[in-house]
Amino acid sequence: MEQPEPPPPDRAWQPDLEVKALLNAGRLPEANTLFDRVVNRLPVAADRWQRSAALVNRAKLAWRLGRIPLALELAAEGWTDLDGEPTDNPAAAQAMHALGYLLEGIGNRRAAVDMLRLSVQVARRAAAQSELGAEVLGHCLQALGGTLNFRAISSPPELAPAIFEEARGHLKEGLGLARDPQMRRALLGAYSRSLAGVGELAQAEEHAAETLRQARAADDKWAMAVANWVLAVVRREQDELVEARTLASRAVAASEAINDPSLLLRFSLDLADICARMSDHVGEAAALRCSVAAGKTATETLQEGLAQALEQRRVAVQAQRVAVAAQEAAARDPLTGLANRLGLERAAPTLLESTAAKGRVPWLVLVDVDRFKGVNDDAGHAAGDATLREIAQLLRRECRADDLVARWAGDEFVVLLGDAGGAHDVGPAVAERIRAAVDHHDWTVVLGTVRRPTVSIGVAAGPAGLDELFAAADMALYRAKRHGRNRVEVEPLVSEVVSGN
Structure with missing residues (x-):
């Protein structure tokens, strides 16, 4: 109950x-x-x-x-x-x-x-x-x-x-x-x-009657319903069926008034049983209809509620997907489709931790387009954007699917190589492939007769965080620029750490 x-x-x-x-x-x-x-x-x-x-x-x-x-x-x-x-x-x-x-x-x-x-x-x-x-x-x-x-x-x-x-x-x-x-x-x-x-019918009647008295004084229809139901059960067991039917009818009416389908279902079934014993087929049918209606109401209420809950869940999932999509968009560069600086900073710690857990050393490759301002000035900003998109495609082609490739800012790109296996020169090797791919690419469709773009690349490796790797690779990139551009330089101190492994 x-x-x-x-x-x-x-x-x-x-x-x-x-x-x-x-x-x-x-x-x-x-x-x-x-x-x-x-x-x-x-x-x-x-x-x-x-x-x-x-x-x-x-x-x-x-x-x-x-x-x-x-x-x-x-x-x-x-x-x-x-x-x-x-x-x-x-x-x-x-x-x-x-x-x-x-x-x-x-x-x-x-x-x-x-x-x-x-x-x-x-x-x-x-x-x-x-x-x-x-x-x-x-x-x-x-x-x-x-x-x-x-x-x-x-x-x-x-x-x-x-x-x-x-x-x-x-x-x-x-x-x-x-x-x-x-x-x-x-x-x-x-x-x-x-x-x-x-x-123990005598005691049951005594306590039920007291419950009914207190319930009436407090206008507690729930307790009235229960008390009348118990009194009906007692009278049924005493074979005083007429009074039992009256009491059970009161219990049913009270449970209807408080909109309690579970009580209504139980009480109407007992009323139907009492009516059946009296051969009151009309009363039995009415009580059974009431019990069916109560059961149907309870089922429909639950079904409707669950349907509403399901719809609310659907809306919540949809909102969650929109939020996730917004987060992903915020971490992606709209021009190239690569991760942006935020995306790199979010994903790098996980990749670095995974690499360290495997006993490997991560490599960071920092790519900068040589004299990119001249490309924009000679061919226009639309052609400059197309050039950056083309370089992004070349980076994807030369890197593995699980490498982290990002546009850091402007004409600068970052590649974070995770599990490089046992090779100590994988970072410089990937960097050289990227440099050659850009240098040998057919730029006619994108830039026409304008001079061909090249890239300078700095490489660093070591058991360090993103900021330290980036700082080391930036020093190597600076040397690549100073030594003539369109070349790869490796930070010596980091190379010594790798060779010591």
């Missing part, structure tokens, strides 16, 4: 209790309005466990209100906060209690009972520490006992008594702990049903 939320740890959570009270009174529009005002508000002082409890309890309220995607979102966020080390925090027990209810609602019945048992374990540890922990334990015991009642009802007859007996033990213990009036009504109603399940 439905389990009420545990009490919040302080008055900061009072609006949550007010939403629950409005739901149980059948005042659904008001509950929705209040829920919208409080759903995103958390006390500033809330710790990790209190935050988790608030999120999952609000997920339960959203579920009751038929707002399934929101319920799933809140539950997932609150559940994530629970992951981690074992705890004796009462708020963690509260969150587990509400999660058990939600798991039951989506049909994961075994996981629901497991979660509720875990909530009781945590609450027992909390009860040894504080009065609040003892109160929370009462709530968790009610949740577990109420769920076991429903398990017993749907179990084979030979198994039901033992399950009812376990439920009774939990609920009786909870009654000795709970002080909150709403929770005591919930415990008392559930306890009376377990008493009826083990055949």
Whole structure:
């Protein structure tokens, strides 16, 4: 049966209790309005466990209100906060209690009972520490006992008594702990049903009648529904079917008023059974139609909610892809299609770490187009851009797929060679191939009769970071420029590090 939320740890959570009270009174529009005002508000002082409890309890309220995607979102966020080390925090027990209810609602019945048992374990540890922990334990015991009642009802007859007996033990213990009036009504109603399940009909009637009296005084239609249901079960077992039918009809009407499909389904099935025993075929048919409608409503609500959640997930994935594409675009040079400086700086640490992990030495090749300003001046900026694109293609052709090729800035390119194997001269060799490819390329289509571009290249290697490799390669590039351009120079100090390996 439905389990009420545990009490919040302080008055900061009072609006949550007010939403629950409005739901149980059948005042659904008001509950929705209040829920919208409080759903995103958390006390500033809330710790990790209190935050988790608030999120999952609000997920339960959203579920009751038929707002399934929101319920799933809140539950997932609150559940994530629970992951981690074992705890004796009462708020963690509260969150587990509400999660058990939600798991039951989506049909994961075994996981629901497991979660509720875990909530009781945590609450027992909390009860040894504080009065609040003892109160929370009462709530968790009610949740577990109420769920076991429903398990017993749907179990084979030979198994039901033992399950009812376990439920009774939990609920009786909870009654000795709970002080909150709403929770005591919930415990008392559930306890009376377990008493009826083990055949103690007189005690079951007494407790159910007391539950009904308290529920009427508090305008708690949820407790009224449960109390009338238990009284109907007692009268059915006593073969007083006319009164049983009246009481079961009241239970069905109350569960309809609070929009609780799970209670409505259970109570209407029992009403149909009572009508069948009385040969009241009209009443039986009406009750069965009600149960079918309740089951259909529950299924359609869940299906619609899951469809909405799926659509929200689709939109989220789409947004994520757009964000990833934007990040990739930000790291790519629009002219050449190579990685830009940002892309190089992002990817270089991973490549360098991978190379070091394999016991290899990385090489950095720094390429600069010789007298590129003259190309722009003689052939125009469009031809200059085409030249840079052509050089980018030559770089790709002369490098491996897993090498990192980037346009550093203007007419300057960087190639970061990762796993160069055991060769000590792979960097200079790749650099020379690049130089020759540019020098021997047919530039007629791009530049016509304008002079051919060449490149100067500086090379460096060593177990260092990107900045150090770049600085060393830049020194080598400076020598290549000074010694006549269209040539490759290797930084001597870095070459000595490589040869020493």
